[in-house]
Amino acid sequence: MIAHGPALDYPDRRLPDLVAAHAHRDPAAVAIRQWDHVVTYGELHESVTRLAAALRERGVGPEVLVGVRADREPAMIVGLLGVLAAGGGYVPLDPSLPPDRLRAIAFEASLGTIVGADLPIAGWPPAPEQECPAARDNVAYVMFTSGSTGRPKGVVIEHDALTEFVTSLAAMAGLDSDTRCLALASIGFDASVIDILAPLAAGAAVMLAGSADRADPIRLQRFCREHEITAAFLPPALLPVLDPAQLPTLRVVMTGSEAPGPEQVARWATPQRRFLNLFGPTEATVLVTWFEASGQWDRPLPIGAPAANHRAYVVDEDNRLVDTGQPGELLAGGPGLARGYLDDPALTASRFIEDPFQPGARVYRTGDLVAWQPDGTLAFLGRADRQVKVRGQRVELGEVEAVLRGHSGVQHAAVAFHAGQLIAFVTATAEPQEIRDHCGRLLPSAMVPARVHVVPELPLLSTGKVDLDQLLTALPPRPGPRGEAAAALSGQAGAEGRGGAVGAELGRAEAAAALGGQAVVPRGGGPVGAEERAVAQVWGELLGEGDFGRDDDFFDCGGHSITAMRLVAELRPRLGRDVAIEDVLLGRTVRGIAERVARAEAIGPDTVAGYRPPALSPAQQRLWFLDRYSPDAATAYNVAIAERLTGPLDLLALEAAFTAVTERQEVLRWRITDSSGRPEAVQDPVTPIILPVIETDRDRATVMLAQWARESFDLTRDRLWRARLIRLGPQEHILSLTLHHAVFDGWSQSLLYNDLAAAYAAAAQGRPAQLPALGASYADYAHYRVQRQRGRLEADVDRWLSHLDGAPAVIDLPTDRPRPRELTFAAAQAAVVLDEQTTAGVHRLARAQGATAPAVLLAAFGAVLGGITGQDEVVIGTPMVDRRLAEFQEMVGFFIEIAPLRLRVGAQTGFAEQVRAARDELLAALAHPEAPLERLVAQLGLSGQVQRTPLVQVLFNMFNFEAPELRLAGLRSEPVQVPAPGSPFELTLYGIERNGRLRLEVVYNSDLFGPARMTGLLDSIVQVLATGQPPQPAAVAAAPVPRARRKQVVPSAFVPPATPTEQAVAGIWCDVLGRAEVGVTDSFFDVGGGSLAMAVVQRRLRELAGRELRLVDLFGHPTVRALARHLDGDDRDGVDELLQRAARRGAARRDRGLSRNSSGTERH
Structure with missing residues (x-):
């Protein structure tokens, strides 16, 4: 430029x-x-x-x-x-x-x-x-x-x-x-x-x-x-x-x-x-x-x-x-x-x-x-002659100083490179750990100071520059050749252990006093043994290399669910053990994690084989079912993003880049077909991508972006993403992308952008737009999930059923409009940005409670929902990212599971206690990831709802990863806001942290709520965060809410099907569920049915009856008798004969000697 x-x-x-x-x-x-x-x-x-x-x-x-x-x-x-x-x-x-x-x-x-x-x-x-x-x-x-x-x-x-x-x-x-x-x-x-x-x-x-x-x-x-x-x-x-x-x-x-x-x-x-x-x-x-x-x-x-x-x-x-x-x-x-x-x-x-x-x-x-910067201004990063290398990465000390000065509680800052570490000296009113947290949110881990010292003033040389030598001389002296205290200072253990750790800690405290300020001090001494050293090393790489002690808490030091997942991904290949996310969540400290890792099994040779035939993950199967269940929901699972591109755009290079991306990220060539009522992945070959180019003005472009975001996908026939280019002028374009969630999640945006930028740079220079192959495919992830579930599914399901037994099945929010008879997904959104003081308060409270910012936001959200409804408990869903292996870190795809979190929000519960409870719920959800939400819904007796999504009507989602940036060579890019295509839940609260400020954004169902109510909801959440006080609840809940109850396996009196329609329905159920017989009062979900099995039943009944049957009708009539009566009420010529044929086939199946099993399970 x-x-x-x-x-x-x-x-x-x-x-x-x-x-x-x-x-x-x-x-x-x-x-x-x-x-x-x-x-x-x-x-x-x-x-x-x-x-x-x-x-x-x-x-x-x-x-x-x-x-x-x-x-x-x-x-x-x-x-x-x-x-x-x-x-x-x-x-x-x-x-x-x-x-x-x-x-x-x-x-x-x-x-x-x-x-x-x-x-x-x-x-x-x-x-x-x-x-x-x-x-x-x-x-x-x-x-x-x-x-x-x-x-x-x-x-x-x-x-x-x-x-x-x-x-x-x-x-x-x-x-x-x-x-x-x-x-x-x-x-x-x-x-x-x-x-x-x-x-x-x-x-x-x-x-x-x-x-x-x-x-x-x-x-x-x-x-x-x-x-x-x-x-x-x-x-x-x-x-x-x-x-x-x-x-x-x-x-x-x-x-x-x-x-x-x-x-x-x-x-x-x-x-x-x-x-x-x-x-x-x-x-x-x-x-x-x-x-x-x-x-x-x-x-x-x-x-x-x-x-x-x-x-x-x-x-x-x-x-x-x-x-x-x-x-x-x-x-x-x-x-x-x-x-x-x-x-x-x-x-x-x-x-x-x-x-x-x-x-x-x-x-x-x-x-x-x-x-x-994207707005055409220059950001100052520092001097070239102050460039150092930390863990092989080039670091500009001036850039670190600029970020430090960007904290509202820092007046002046200087950074020195000393003994392989970045040491920050600041005059500040903020706590050292708070300042490190601030850096961790804005800088790569290698650029986060290992230590932050708060000093009364920065001494100056006669030139006006900071006298770093004077500051460094106040640090503890480097020890002798055994290197014990040196290891304590550098955060790395020597081969002989950490016998001098206590002395090193005293030295750090004395150094802080000599500097007139404070420093971050590790707890429990340095790591001991191979496992602890490996944990500490990866920990340092992810959180910023520092003085991490054996008893330092991962989350106190700035870790969160995403970094925990990355920690697991890095430890598995280094130690050759089957490290799990719960090892981090339950171990928490270097010592605790290492103890759990030492007991983990060795990794088998075929954990991820690499490039299996296409196969759907459980999450993809769920989205396929939702698409079938309610066609109106199709656009609710669209992801719409757009980027304004300024500069000379090479269209052919961009098309070549998209083609290269689809070759590397094969899930972008998938479709989901219907195979006998069950979903099946089909992978198309690589074909050249041709971008439609539409020339228009800015006003019309805004309308187009909103329209394109709401265009649905035919999962069977369509490529599950679309790209279009709007030409506003010779040097100005808008790149529009709409992707179905089945092949894309929030993490994937940065991966897509990085791949696109690399391929575009090559193509624009006349070189082949080729990208290195991934080490595995999305099908490998689907296989990995199946293998993982075999050993843990029943235990995780049992844990969740016990935890949710007696929980409220709905959040009974007051609406501004009558609730439609069936689910709708119209969307609108509202947002608020927290000021620096409130943002800092969120992080302070999180640290004080051993939690993270997402836990504080979740607790505030739950407290406000409880105050609005008068409920003493609420269930809020949250997406859990499932990229546990290193092979999946660079892969575009859908790696999300929804976990239902049970929060107690009664007036007798203080907000600090609510934060701790939210923390524990989030950690437990990460530790028990294998229970599909739809199975929990079925076994809690909540299937068959048509006006609400069962169990989870409200979602909380925290974006705590870096904002995606599209960096195409020679072009300036800036994101363009696109309205939400749809609202899969009644409302979703997003927490987004960018540049040291928290933004709260709510996407809500506009058929239920008006903008004033949602603005008030956000204001209430901000008030809770600013004051640390939950709102006063409503005097009495509007009405008693239904409760989820774990189903008990109790044999019921068997009533055989009598009418031809009942016999036909029962026969199809037995075929699909592998049962010998079902009674007319049996609920489909009580005898082992689930959402995917219901889709098969729908296809079979549709074939026999010769007419369209909606999934929502089947869910609304969950017993044999109720569904048969519904079908008889819509009788057509020839239906009896077809249904009788189905009944005879079911009877023949029963004659083969299959025994009745009232606790059968769904087959996939």
Whole structure:
């Protein structure tokens, strides 16, 4: 991506001539004020003219450098302008610098003349006015910066660059004759050009803060108020210590040098006050990019887009443009570029290079690592020379620091790479673990600091940089050769164990005290034995390598259900044992998990064989049945996503990429057919994907996306996903994807995007769009599930039946509209974003209760539902991700099971207790995954409902994985919101955590509820989360709710079928269920029937009766007698004969001697 700032004309004049023009226009206007000392433009011009004449007499002119050494008084500004007016270039010499530093600068610049503040300019004779004799390419000033060699390096800025900058800044910040600008920066830093020269070039008044004013924030605030400052450049470190309310006249705040914390935007940016983040190196005359922020902000500010007349590229090591979102070095070009480094042609040639994309022009290699964001702004990641490797991954310390500063409770942050770990030092009000949690939500595990130390302040070097050495020396010393305490500090065990762990812990505590703050300290010493070391190693890789002790809790350290699954997937191949998710959930600590792993069986050689014939998983079978049961539900299981693509799109490459993805992810070529009433997977061959392209406008595109999302799939005939491309313009498209849940879940979106990006990058470069084959197929997952269920199904079913016995079968929510006679799935949605304080409170409460954020949100949801309904218990479903093996981590598909969670939400239960209960329910659901929901429904006696989904009407779903990003080469992508296609449940609450903020989104059945009720529901949940208090329940439940009761196997009096229709129905039941006989009062679900078996019965009855029968009718008439009467009520010619034939066949089957079995099971 190549970005250009807007074109802006600027005069071919030197800066002192611009200031002189203002003096001629209004000589009485205030140019400089410092408390009672006021200098008008006329007086300033006269002094500058006299000094310039004197300097010219001393031989100062173009390309002659002159030092300016003066205290912070108006004479300092006269000195700067006098040198410029003489045609020379000034070299600032800040008196506050050490004498050796000043001598080094004077030596490097070969200064022959130095202007001081004590010159008797007022006594000199008037001098004739003369335009600045410098040409546009003559030096204007030389600013010395720190050099990596320890010797200061001078950056040569020319007059043309200076004029362009002051003109651009005036336009950007609105500087004019009514502006009163704070001058705060040292003249030795290029921010002084913002403070002093730019305002004077615009005719504004410079309010010059003295040394005492700069040193005291309270005095500085008074200075700003007394001088009625309207514009100021405030370094980020000053923003937290000044009170915006005390500066009522301030209209423009500029900041820079490092990203301010997001909380500062909310403090400083108002409708009456602009907040500008400026970015640029000294080598580009202060400014390359800028960004104007407003409102709430949840991450460090971007550095924005190129300023006027400038251009910016982000490139890799070979100067090739990188994709949006990818880190690279910033190359800056434009009229603001410096000439180079003073008397250092080699360094100049290495940093100022030929523009790779604009022949004849130059760019500056900034050494700054940045990345384009989807909105066209640049995110600053850090310096290239602060790049380290952690576990083989490249890590930019600046990026970690930026994320740390993005936490609302962190003021300043510095990160050191020490002994193979990232160590963070912060000044903060937040707890260290809370800060680590924040990093863990935004950064890959390798970039999360192993330790966070809260310190009173960050010590600074004379250069203004943080003195990391001083901070590190306060850490515990590295121990001797046995490495025991070293292992305790690094989080890795040595071969000889951890005998020195206690001493190491004391050392850490003492180090925290020496630093005046706190540190994260491991518990129980270091890991012992092979299993513990393996657990700790993988644990560190997933959660951020740190000081994890044997008794540290996985969930306290930031783990959750997704990372637990990844932990299992990594441990299985490393240890060769059948590690299960419950080993993590019940073991919890390094020690506990290792003990369970040691008892696990060795993995058999054929756990996942690889590429079996297509076979449906239980979850896919359930979706097939729901599609058959209620055709209206078809679109409720659609997944609709869309991405806006900006840039030159290669259509052929995109089509080739989709083709490659379908070859790698074979489930995307599946259909589900009906084989004798049972579902069967069919895999189609790979065929080229052709994308339909529709050209339209934005308004029509929005309508199309909503329509496409609601288009149903014929599971038998259709490919179970669709892709379309909307063309809004030559450089703007929308990619629309609609996928059936049978082949796609939330986790799959990132996998699909990653595969698509890799294949597109290859195709766009003319290479084959090929992707590496997966190590297994979705059919292998289906086989694995069957194998896993054989050993655990009955135990898990028994556990759930006992747990749910007596639970409420419905959540009796008040509706805004009459409940339809049959299930409907119309959808609408509402959302709310929690503020940072409430989000942080959620995580604090989770840690305090040994839980995770999902448990807190689930508890709040349950509490509100209980308050609305008056029920003391509710059952809420939650999806459980079933990607337990490493082979399934990169596989697109449907890996979801629904678990019914029983929550006690009575008024006598405190919210903290409810959080712990929600935690335990979630853990138990992960530990007992093999019970299909439909079987639980049948054995709890809840089948046959037609107005509600049985047992689970309300769902909670937490998205705690990273937001999917589509990164197609050369294109900028941003997600487009698509309305929910349907609502499979009465309402579903989604918890989504992105960039440190929690978002709650509810998708609800709009045939039942109105938007006001759902907005109130969200508000109530937020209130519970903010206060930690459950709502007051309704005085009495609207009506007693039915309860789920575990079916008891009790023989019933057998009543044989009598009528031909009863005999036909009973015969079909016996055939399908493998029974010898059924009575007319037997319920299909009590004698072993289930949803899939009912689908077979439907097909058999439809064939015999010669007419369509709906599954919903069969569920509504679950006994032989009820179904027979329903069929007889719709009698047609010939039906009796057909049904009698079926009855005779059933009788023949019974004659073969099959015994009656009232506890038979469903066959699949």
